[in-house]
Amino acid sequence: MMNRFFRLLTRTGLAAAAGLWLVLPAQAVVEIDVNRGTVEPLPIAITDFLSEDGLGKQVSEVIAADLARSGLFRPIDSAAFIQQIDNPDQSPRFQDWTAIDAQALVTGRIVPDGGRLRAEFRLWDTYGQSQIIGEQFFTTPENWRRVAHIIADTIYKALTGEEGYFDTRVVFVDESGPEDKRIKRLAIMDQDGANLRYLTKGGQIVLTPRFSPNRQEVTYMSYADGQPRVYLLQLETGQRELIGNIPGMSFAPRFSPDGSKVVMSIGRQDGNSDVFTMDLSSRTMQRLTDTNAIDTSPSYSPEAGQIVFTSDRGGPSQIYKMNADGSGQTRISFGNGSYSTPVWSPRGDLIAFTKQTGSEFAIGVMKPDGSGERILTSGYLVEGPTWAPNGRVIMFFREEAGGGPKLRSIDLTGRNEQAIPTPNFASDPAWSPRLD
Amino acid sequence: MRRLIELSRNPAMIALVGALALTGCASKKNVPNSPADLGLNGAGSAQPGTSQDFTVNVGDRIFFDTNSSVIRADAQQTLAKQAQWLGQYPNYSITVEGHADERGTREFNIGLGARRAAAARDFLVSRGVSSNRIGTVSYGKERPVAVCDDISCWSQNRRAVTVLK
Numbered sequence: 001m002m003n004r005f006f007r008l009l010t011r012t013g014l015a016a017a018a019g020l021w022l023v024l025p026a027q028a029v030v031e032i033d034v035n036r037g038t039v040e041p042l043p044i045a046i047t048d049f050l051s052e053d054g055l056g057k058q059v060s061e062v063i064a065a066d067l068a069r070s071g072l073f074r075p076i077d078s079a080a081f082i083q084q085i086d087n088p089d090q091s092p093r094f095q096d097w098t099a100i101d102a103q104a105l106v107t108g109r110i111v112p113d114g115g116r117l118r119a120e121f122r123l124w125d126t127y128g129q130s131q132i133i134g135e136q137f138f139t140t141p142e143n144w145r146r147v148a149h150i151i152a153d154t155i156y157k158a159l160t161g162e163e164g165y166f167d168t169r170v171v172f173v174d175e176s177g178p179e180d181k182r183i184k185r186l187a188i189m190d191q192d193g194a195n196l197r198y199l200t201k202g203g204q205i206v207l208t209p210r211f212s213p214n215r216q217e218v219t220y221m222s223y224a225d226g227q228p229r230v231y232l233l234q235l236e237t238g239q240r241e242l243i244g245n246i247p248g249m250s251f252a253p254r255f256s257p258d259g260s261k262v263v264m265s266i267g268r269q270d271g272n273s274d275v276f277t278m279d280l281s282s283r284t285m286q287r288l289t290d291t292n293a294i295d296t297s298p299s300y301s302p303e304a305g306q307i308v309f310t311s312d313r314g315g316p317s318q319i320y321k322m323n324a325d326g327s328g329q330t331r332i333s334f335g336n337g338s339y340s341t342p343v344w345s346p347r348g349d350l351i352a353f354t355k356q357t358g359s360e361f362a363i364g365v366m367k368p369d370g371s372g373e374r375i376l377t378s379g380y381l382v383e384g385p386t387w388a389p390n391g392r393v394i395m396f397f398r399e400e401a402g403g404g405p406k407l408r409s410i411d412l413t414g415r416n417e418q419a420i421p422t423p424n425f426a427s428d429p430a431w432s433p434r435l436d
Numbered sequence: 437m438r439r440l441i442e443l444s445r446n447p448a449m450i451a452l453v454g455a456l457a458l459t460g461c462a463s464k465k466n467v468p469n470s471p472a473d474l475g476l477n478g479a480g481s482a483q484p485g486t487s488q489d490f491t492v493n494v495g496d497r498i499f500f501d502t503n504s505s506v507i508r509a510d511a512q513q514t515l516a517k518q519a520q521w522l523g524q525y526p527n528y529s530i531t532v533e534g535h536a537d538e539r540g541t542r543e544f545n546i547g548l549g550a551r552r553a554a555a556a557r558d559f560l561v562s563r564g565v566s567s568n569r570i571g572t573v574s575y576g577k578e579r580p581v582a583v584c585d586d587i588s589c590w591s592q593n594r595r596a597v598t599v600l601k
Binding site for chain 2: 271272316
């Protein structure tokens with residue numbers, strides 16, 4: 001079912017939609033420059049979509065919440081609205097919207113259509129007095145949130161020029177029970193915390209789930225057979241598989257950008273760890289590092305030519321970079337403290353990391369050559385960055401002294417940190433790629 | 437019905453995008469955890485040769501400095517006693533569990549726990565315990581024995597625990 005859904009949306013939906021955007025004239029007056037250091041959120045009026053029930057209002061609320069959480073938009077309180085939209089096909093009275101300083105306006109309706117829902121929406125440039133986008137989506141009723149996220153992505157892209165990241169999901173580790181008897185379950189949810197579903201039952205420790213590029217699979221580490229070992233999980237069927245007959249422990253898995261390989265750490269007899277890849281079709285392994293050190297947390301560059309990883313071969317753990325065949329290993333982090341969990345941005349321009357200095361942890365970014373280090377947030381424990389597919393937002397987990405871990409997101413300005421709602425404690429988030 | 441129709445900016449014209457439900461379910465076996473750490477329950481007169489004897493009278497665990505897998509002098513004494521005891525009771529095999537404190541990141545700590553377990557194993561082997569009696573496993577920072585947020589706790593969690601089998 002999910003396969004079919006993904007294929008459909010990939011081939012028919014978003015790919016074609018991208019074509020649509022290309023032909024739109026880029027003449028909108030209203031736009032947001034996400035590259036500026038400080039961004040004043042754009043005031044936007046998101047009216048309740050017309051519907052025979054409460055669903056239209058719910059769709060609008062999901063869109064508004066997505067856009068507000070990005071920090072780039074400020075949805076205007078509907079109490080300030082002057083015009084009541086009763087026919088979304090007609091041009092709005094633009095002066096009623098500029099009067100409350102709504103620079104953009106969203107209108108729409110939800111209509112039952114033969115057992116399905118038809119969602120129509122329009123994005124208006126109020127000062128330019130024109131429609132920026134008008135689109136229509138069909139969906140099954142239970143899938144209404146997904147359509148709201150797709151609409152939010154469409155608005156985000158139209159006004160920022162960047163791809164949106166709202167129609168995405170997060171796989172993470174749900175943590176319940178006392179700290180010394182913690183139950184850990186893999187869970188998956190929408191990026192806003194909705195539609196949570198558990199993927200494992202909590203009988204063994206599971207850690208560090210990561211999506212495959214087609215979002216169909218998750219690779220993760222589990223103690224299912226006593227040792228830390230890397231597994232593959234098919235999201236559609238729930239089928240679970242040990243990644244290979246590897247002696248000793250394997251951990252810190254991550255897919256290659258084309259999904260053909262998993263790169264991971266494998267424990268040595270002497271207690272140290274090296275980085276290997278496993279080709280998933282031939283199940284052959286290739287050694288990439290060979291040192292008397294802990295070499296771990298490998299992450300591919302988006303074009304797959306290079307891999308960043310951490311190693312304590314030179315003292316405290318630092319970030320290293322190598323070619324995808326293991327050649328040319330060079331250290332790129334040189335700041336005070338220790339560095340771990342490097343993750344290459346899907347845009348290729350930055351590497352996110354966890355940094356430990358004294359008693360504090362921080363999440364930061366640096367350029368792939370190690371220059372331009374910037375700390376985005378810090379605390380008693382912050383760990384495990386993962387990138388939104390547009391490379392503008394990072395999710396991680398934060399734990400206060402005496403508390404438990406919870407998921408957070410932060411944008412690259414470091415000014416917009418948001419809590420991601422989860423029912424229990426939560427750690428090790430991995431943001432899904434976008435479908436395209 | 438799932439065609440996407442290319443349209444203009446005219447309000448009456450709109451693009452069509454189809455979408456289907458997103459469902460699926462996971463089903464898998466429930467595999468129990470391996471045995472938990474042996475507790476230090478302070479029982480006075482343990483039967484010689486029992487796991488309680490080992491835990492109470494020998495000491496089942498050693499501790500490490502921050503980020504280190506060096507066997508300290510106090511740990512060498514404990515491991516020497518463990519080796520002696522294991523020589524006396526050759527029917528036991530053991531698993532050495534390596535642990536890290538919470539002041540490190542998850543994946544690195546898996547590596548660090550493995551290094552500590554291997555260091556303890558190698559010391560036991562150097563004191564005459566056959567390597568084929570010894571298995572190792574790293575729990576990283578996943579199994580803290582002391583739960584609080586200060587240095588005394590962290591030092592108790594940086595440990596290698598010898599579990600009799």
